[in-house]
Amino acid sequence: MGRYRFIGFLTDFGLAAESVGICKGVIKRINPEVEIIDISHGVPPFDVAAGALSLAGAVPYLPVSVVLAVVDPGVGSDRQALAVEVARGDVLVGPDNGLLLPAAAELGGIVRVHRLENEEYRLHPVSATFHARDVFAPAAAYLSLGIDLARLGPAVSAPDLVPAPWQDRWWEPPEEVRETRVMAKIIGFDQYGSARLDVRLPVRAPRPHPGGGGRVVTVRVEDGERAFRLPWVRTYSDAPVGEACLLVDSDGRLLIAVNQGSAREKLRLNRGTTLLLAVAPLSRG
Amino acid sequence: MGRYRFIGFLTDFGLAAESVGICKGVIKRINPEVEIIDISHGVPPFDVAAGALSLAGAVPYLPVSVVLAVVDPGVGSDRQALAVEVARGDVLVGPDNGLLLPAAAELGGIVRVHRLENEEYRLHPVSATFHARDVFAPAAAYLSLGIDLARLGPAVSAPDLVPAPWQDRWWEPPEEVRETRVMAKIIGFDQYGSARLDVRLPVRAPRPHPGGGGRVVTVRVEDGERAFRLPWVRTYSDAPVGEACLLVDSDGRLLIAVNQGSAREKLRLNRGTTLLLAVAPLSRG
């Protein structure tokens, strides 16, 4: 598959300890030429869904790369370790817990998957607690040298993988003359506390931002006991400072945000909550 | 202007999310050769003054670079996006909100300024919420390839820019035989909670540290109701652990600090507060 110049790198290790640095050392000892692009190491610990969301949001903007992603609450158990080749030409390396799948979908879908089982491409002895160092980082480094996936271990068929933590749903922007409704689930939060929903609009469509014309959205929380009305805006600063709003983020994803504040706190939102959004007709007032 | 080997990079994005990684990916797709030096991504969110202070403190120590700086509460509004060429040869890229100006002053002052308006040097579609990715990072990457500023958009004259959030005042060290007074404003805090004042001493002067000889400083807080006495010391550890002191930091800036503690918390200081410092004559004890 040829050599890769870059390894994208995402973990939930944080930067307080030396774990990320150790993995970089392991990579550089195997391939001193490769350049590591940190995607994020601030995924909330053990939070596979949040990691999958960060990864899927970032990989389309990276050069074609090996991508090393480790959010791995099952380290040392019998979960599998994977290398996933995708249509764009990248190879994603990480645990078989759904973490890699939304990113693979963003990159054109899975071409083939192999398990990381070949002892030649591991650090020995393999510890029970730090597979990022002993299994995943070495595999990523060898892949960046041009080693083919197939040498790392047996093929796995994609349907046998642990499924993605959520599935994006694509939604065409509603016509502006009548009310439309859409169900959406909160799949995570960004660093400002804005809620990311599982509903996306095609951003490359000619009219990607149906808001900004004064539409009001009524959001009903699934338990039925709470509802709030938000303006659908084009950007944060269209809402007053401290006020909540709905917008389409830079990936086409619906986002509930607070201008210069945290929607998570202000609206007491939780991941996994289902919302019913009722978008009012465009006000002509 | 020739190619640049380095892009310095400062934001308020934090490292919890993938935004910084996305911008790096965008840069590397345009110029895989350029090397990114992270200045800081820990600027308090939306805090232009704090970002300007970090940036101005760091750029003199960087090689001549393109510098990408994004602290941008007005993203998506009508604020301008800029590329600022400075006397040392660097080009600073960021929003027109004062963020870049103290750094430009540190690097010898502004030579010319252009707006980032040329659609060729942006990512499309340009989102309303993530100009770091769609406007600023691509501009920085193209500049590092040697594209001239003038190709990015129309010239702006420096006096038309949004002004800097503060203006440093230079102060000659007082004679040691009599009391001297100086007004100072708290313009920010460092990571330990030390207060940075807007008064600077010429560090390259032969006698840069007038303290250390036992001078005592009385600090009166602008509201007139609080005052405290501090020793003027040469370095943190000249004060007892947990005690407050005044010192000249490594950029010549007056700093109110607590040895191994936080002056912000201990003295309940806020940014923007004006202080009156009365420096007592050198004690001959």
Add this chain to the structure above:
Amino acid sequence: MGRYRFIGFLTDFGLAAESVGICKGVIKRINPEVEIIDISHGVPPFDVAAGALSLAGAVPYLPVSVVLAVVDPGVGSDRQALAVEVARGDVLVGPDNGLLLPAAAELGGIVRVHRLENEEYRLHPVSATFHARDVFAPAAAYLSLGIDLARLGPAVSAPDLVPAPWQDRWWEPPEEVRETRVMAKIIGFDQYGSARLDVRLPVRAPRPHPGGGGRVVTVRVEDGERAFRLPWVRTYSDAPVGEACLLVDSDGRLLIAVNQGSAREKLRLNRGTTLLLAVAPLSRG
């Protein structure tokens, strides 16, 4: 000694401010070719023991490098600045406060030590508060260019250095048929709040993980008033979520952890506390 391709870099500066970026700029101005590998900048401020633990844990996994490590509560005082050559060929640069010594031991021990006193290899004027920028980073950069240690300043003999903050004790895995006891001290915590003890097992031994067979460990806290029973497990997920356990970490070090939680909080552990571990015979139940 030849040129070094890499500089490993560890500090307690955090990433909130620009200090780390400034040091990188200083290095790149002296040696634009060298590549910096961040080990960690999240050492708790002024905590030499925690920094030494991170450093010693990381350096074996780095390529042979110059290693720049700054956790320096005594900056500006009369503590010495050092360059330490070790048997593997690395050079460690940092303050003489014990920070470098556990890492030196991991890399085969000290070969020679020189003080950083030569004014040619410093930034001028040398500030009283930021020796990382003015003394340590320039020394590391010049060393990476192939400057010999001996040019930086006079030799120091290893016994004259400030000693390491702790001394690892090596422990052979106990036989499984009878109770064994071992004293251990908590020398620090990892990012998840797991307690790292000063007792290590030889990880490259054929049977590195004596746990996993159901052994129970009674841990008595030194004050004699608290004790708790833990299973000795092979990996975190062998314990129920939220439950404490003992395991051998990926460096062979004994670790008291909580699966997906913090042992520090759950068991109210402090650094420096001595524990008496009584390992019960392997249950045949």
